[in-house]
Amino acid sequence: MSTLDKLLIRGIRSFGSQTGDEQQISFVSPLTLIVGVNGSGKTTIIECLKYALTGEVPPGSDRGAGFVHDPKIYQFSECLGQVKLNVKDIKGTTHIVTRSMKAMLKTTKTSKSTFETIDVNIYCPGVGPSKGSMSKRVADMNAEMCDIMGVSKAILNNVIFCHQEDSSWPLDEQKKVKEKFDAIFGTTEYNRVIDKVVGIISESPFACSICIFRCEIQ
Ligand SMILES: Nc1ncnc2c1ncn2[C@@H]1O[C@H](COP(=O)(O)OP(=O)(O)OP(=O)(O)O)[C@@H](O)[C@H]1O
Numbered sequence: 001m002s003t004l005d006k007l008l009i010r011g012i013r014s015f016g017s018q019t020g021d022e023q024q025i026s027f028v029s030p031l032t033l034i035v036g037v038n039g040s041g042k043t044t045i046i047e048c049l050k051y052a053l054t055g056e057v058p059p060g061s062d063r064g065a066g067f068v069h070d071p072k073i074y075q076f077s078e079c080l081g082q083v084k085l086n087v088k089d090i091k092g093t094t095h096i097v098t099r100s101m102k103a104m105l106k107t108t109k110t111s112k113s114t115f116e117t118i119d120v121n122i123y124c125p126g127v128g129p130s131k132g133s134m135s136k137r138v139a140d141m142n143a144e145m146c147d148i149m150g151v152s153k154a155i156l157n158n159v160i161f162c163h164q165e166d167s168s169w170p171l172d173e174q175k176k177v178k179e180k181f182d183a184i185f186g187t188t189e190y191n192r193v194i195d196k197v198v199g200i201i202s203e204s205p206f207a208c209s210i211c212i213f214r215c216e217i218q
Contacts, residue, residue: 002149003029003088004049011069011081013044018074022082043164050161052085052097054153055142057115059165064115068103071113078104080118089148096123097145122148154183 011017
């Protein structure tokens with residue numbers, strides 16, 4: 001089983017971005033309870049876990065701008081945010097994902113902020129600095145994190161880290177619920193594999209047994 005080890009938050013929601021403002025949480029086995037008064041940051045911690053693993057900003061956060069610590073609080077023009085998460089994969093190998101972002105104050109009348117991802121990095125300490133660090137396209141990094149955790153993005157988003165604002169999605173309209181269930185159970189991928197196997201059977205029954213063997217060992 002993959003596990004979450006440690007989370008560092010800086011410059012996100014009410015967690016400030018100044019030196020010394022960063023907060024670190026170590027998760028303990030078998031269960032970590034997060035307890036606090038309203039507005040103390042419990043939801044923010046879950047949002048940061050989800051963001052670190054999937055790259056998804058919370059719903060209703062103005063595409064991420066409201067997720068970063070508000071630059072207006074210190075009357076800055078921008079604010080830097082960072083989420084750093086240590087996880088162990090199924091083999092017990094440690095991976096550290098760091099996502100850095102910034103919110104910039106627009107100079108328009110609305111004085112709303114814009115959100116920008118600065119960097120995403122996955123580091124594997126046991127492997128050494130040159131081979132262990134990986135900085136690719138953000139989409140590839142998100143897929144890499146799903147591989148490390150051994151679960152699909154749909155399960156991370158809709159089941160494990162389902163945001164409280166989205167928690168009633170099973171009561172949504174039928175079409176949307178079906179789409180989410182299809183994603184959670186990997187129906188599209190399953191149908192694609194079955195279509196492929198059926199195609200191969202019709203071409204050559206011998207090739208089919210090789211194909212099934214390959215599916216089993218993957
Ligand atoms: N962009 C932001 N900049 C600064 N502070 C923010 C920002 N967005 C939200 N906050 C503040 O962060 C806090 C949000 O905390 P959060 O929702 O994580 O708390 P909580 O412990 O889950 O609360 P509850 O128990 O009410 O659900 C609130 O006090 C809110 O005013």
